Amino acid sequence: WKKVGKEGVITVEEGSGLQDELDVVEGMQFDRGYLSPYFINKPETGSIELESPFILLADKKISNIREMLPVLEAVAKAGKPLLIIAEDVEGEALATLVVNTMRGIVKVAAVKAPGFGDRRKAMLQDIATLTGGTVISEEIGLELEKTTLEDLGQAKRIVINKDTTIIIDGVGDEAAIQARVAQIRAQIEEATSDYDKEKLQERVAKLAGGVAVIKVGAATEVEMKE
Secondary structure (H helix, E strand, C coil): CCCCCCCCEEEEEECCCCCCEEEEECEEEECCCECCHHHCCECCCCEEEEECCEEEEEEEEECCHHHHHHHHHHHHHHCCCEEEEEEEECHHHHHHHHHHHHCCCCCEEEEECCCCHHHHHHHHHHHHHHHCCCEECHHHCCCHHHCCHHHCEEEEEEEECCCCEEEEEECCCHHHHHHHHHHHHHHHHHCCCHHHHHHHHHHHHHHHHCEEEEEECCCCHHHHHC
């Protein structure tokens, strides 16, 4: 607990040796789960695990799959999974992503972005900083149809269940993350309401808290699964 701070997150995964190991990495958890249970790829835990995924951050509702096709094709070619974090993913877009995932054409999961209104925009930017991605926002002239792999964030691993998403080891630049934290701390100083202060503090904790990954060691694979 000491290593990750009080807002830190602890996850457990299978190790490769006999000893238990503890890794503390850059990471973040937020309270949004998968948008469809059909994305689940770990039925034993009812969760989705994505290894070395790309992360698409969109400050909009996605309902038309056509605008996503160029980036989906690029991700499929790269052979990596994709997590979509957007205001919402619905209708035809969600259905098409589910079908493509079930057929194994491209491995996708989708979650709603945390927060609402301006806070959602800010938290998307926090996640972009953590993962080295760009928030696709029409307000600043960025369109989904023109999104390339360079715009996507990346992380070592992502775990999603019904209610939460954990991003483990984002590839964002450490200096950029620290600058973002400093910027939010400055906003805390200026905030007048306790509610605003509290919400800003939550964002600092999520960006600076980290994730502790406990790798459980065991003598045999059967013992490990238990």
